[in-house]
Amino acid sequence: MHLNKIQSQLSLHGIVFIWGFTAILGKLIDLPSEQLVWWRMGLAWIGLWVIGKFLHAHLVNPKNRWKVWGVGALVALHWLCFFEAAKVSNVTVSLLGLSSSAFFTALLEPFLLKRSIDKKEVLLGLITVIGILLAFPFDRAGNLGLGLLYSFAASVFGTLFSTINGLLKQEESAAAIAKHEFLGGFLVLTIFLIFLDPSMQFVSIPSWGNMKYLLILSWICTSFAFLASVYLLKYITPFTVNLTVNLEPVYGILMALFFFNEHAMITPLFYLGAVIVLISVMLNAWFKRKGKVVEEEVEI
Numbered sequence: 001m002h003l004n005k006i007q008s009q010l011s012l013h014g015i016v017f018i019w020g021f022t023a024i025l026g027k028l029i030d031l032p033s034e035q036l037v038w039w040r041m042g043l044a045w046i047g048l049w050v051i052g053k054f055l056h057a058h059l060v061n062p063k064n065r066w067k068v069w070g071v072g073a074l075v076a077l078h079w080l081c082f083f084e085a086a087k088v089s090n091v092t093v094s095l096l097g098l099s100s101s102a103f104f105t106a107l108l109e110p111f112l113l114k115r116s117i118d119k120k121e122v123l124l125g126l127i128t129v130i131g132i133l134l135a136f137p138f139d140r141a142g143n144l145g146l147g148l149l150y151s152f153a154a155s156v157f158g159t160l161f162s163t164i165n166g167l168l169k170q171e172e173s174a175a176a177i178a179k180h181e182f183l184g185g186f187l188v189l190t191i192f193l194i195f196l197d198p199s200m201q202f203v204s205i206p207s208w209g210n211m212k213y214l215l216i217l218s219w220i221c222t223s224f225a226f227l228a229s230v231y232l233l234k235y236i237t238p239f240t241v242n243l244t245v246n247l248e249p250v251y252g253i254l255m256a257l258f259f260f261n262e263h264a265m266i267t268p269l270f271y272l273g274a275v276i277v278l279i280s281v282m283l284n285a286w287f288k289r290k291g292k293v294v295e296e297e298v299e300i
Contacts, residue, residue, distance in 0.1 A: 003235050005235070008232055008235040008236050009236070011228070011232055012229070012232055012236060012240070012241060012244050013244060013247070015225050015228050015229050016244055016245055016247050016248050016251060017251045018220065018221050018224075018225045019221065019225060019245070019248050019251075020095075020248045020249070020250075020251030020252035020255060021221060021251075021252070021255060022217060022221045022222075022252075023082070023083075023091045023094055023095055023252045024091060024252070024255050024256065024259055024260075025213050025216060025217045025221065026082070026083040026086045026087070026094075026217075027086050027090075027091055027259075027260065028213050029210050029213045029214060029217070030207075030209070030210055031206060031210055033080050033083040033084040033087060034080060034189065034192070034193060034196075034202075035193070035202050036083055036214070037076055037079045037080050037083065037185075037189060038186065038189045038190065038193060038202060039206070039214050039218070040079065040214065040217055040218045040222065041072075041075075041076060041079075041182045041183075041185045041186040041189065042182075042186045042218075043214060043215065043218030043219065044182045044218045044219070044222040044223050045179060045182035045183045047218060047219045047222070047223030047224070048178055048179040048182060048223050048226075048227070049179060051175075051223065051227060058176055059172055059176050059177075059180060061171055061172070064171060064172060065180060067164075067168065068168060068172070068177055068180040068181055068184060069180060069181070069183070069184025069187065069188075070184065071161050071164050071165060071168070071177075071181050071184070072180065072182060072183065072184025072185035072186075072187075072188065073184060073185055073188040074157050074160050074161035074164070075157075075161050075181050075182075075185050076185035076186075076188060076189050077153075077157040078154050078157035078158045078161060079154075081150045081151070081153040081154035081157060082098065082150070082151065082154040084147075084150045085097060085147040085148070085150035085151040085154060086147070088143050088147045088150065089143050089144045089145075089146065089147020089148070089150075090144070090147065090256065090260065090262050091252060091253070091255075091256035091259075091260060091262065092253050092256050092262045093136070093144050093147040093148055093151060094147060094150070094151045094154075095151075095248075095249040095252040095253050095256070096132055096135055096136065096148070096151065096249065096253070096274075096277075097132065097148045097149075097151025097152050097154070097155065098151055098154060098155055098158070098248075098249055099128060099131075099132060099155075099249050099277045099281065100129055100132055100151075100152055100155045101155040101158055101159055102121075102124060102125045102128045102280065102281055102284050103122075103125030103126060103128055103129050103155075104125070104155050104156050105121070105125070105159045105162075105163070106118065106121035106122045106124070106125040107122065107125070108156070108159050108160060108163065109159070109163050112160070112163045112164065113163065113167075120287060121284060121287075124280045124281075124283055124284040124287070125280075125284070127276060127280040128276070128277050128280040128281060128284075130273075130276065131272075131273040131274065131275070131276030131277035131280060132148075132273060132277060133273070134269050134272055134273030134276065135269065135270040135271075135272075135273025135274050135277070136148060136273070137267065137270075161181075165177060174226075174230050175227065175230060178226055182222075229241065246278075246282065249277075250274075250278070253274075
């Protein structure tokens with residue numbers, strides 16, 4: 001199926017909207033975060049395994065399997081912290097803290113890629129954190145503060161696995177990496193849950209009310225959305241995709257207002273902080289794009 005420019009852009013925003021819905025589902029699913037992530041990773045792996053049969057999503061280098069499984073453990077930690085943030089506080093806080101990824105990327109990516117720190121990226125990242133702190137209701141902290149800490153931790157793990165994924169994608173296909181990451185995370189979580197619960201009660205099939213949300217989360221918000229985003233790279237540049245993905249917290253927060261009536265979070269300072277976060281994230285993406293263009297011109 002061929003997509004024109006408008007169709008591809010609308011499709012991309014639809015995918016980002018689906019990703020923004022994951023926090024809503026995490027709040028609706030009445031399971032501990034570790035069980036929720038265990039089911040998500042297992043079901044998502046099944047989904048990609050089935051579809052991967054048609055995509056030939058196999059690792060080119062079998063030696064990379066352990067690396068990819070290790071990254072899968074980071075993905076599991078990212079999701080654990082993210083869903084725990086939503087459960088102990090609310091969806092708005094979990095998504096707000098996730099916006100700090102620009103700051104952690106500016107600090108961790110140079111270390112992982114062995115390059116010098118870009119002061120401009122660090123400054124924009126700090127501005128993002130300032131925006132988050134402005135938007136956060138410190139007068140009603142309590143569990144909201146714990147949720148923000150979990151969300152910051154989710155950003156750290158998200159930065160780690162996305163940066164390492166960038167290196168792995170130079171050797172392997174995105175579909176193959178994702179399939180094996182979900183399997184790796186599932187296996188690591190299985191060992192962890194057996195340690196916590198030797199009777200393995202977590203294997204019990206959840207109620208239909210939980211299972212229907214788990215299926216939506218795993219197959220639509222994870223397997224389908226991921227493969228669709230990879231397909232759209234045929235028509236949209238990675239820069240456009242990354243820029244649009246920054247809208248995920250925006251879509252998610254708007255949905256949280258609708259589903260959970262989290263209007264108490266919305267104050268004038270919240271609007272100011274949200275605007276600062278959005279502008280700093282967009283500027284960071286623009287500077288990266290500008291730097292990439294300059295590098296390409298130099299190479300030519």
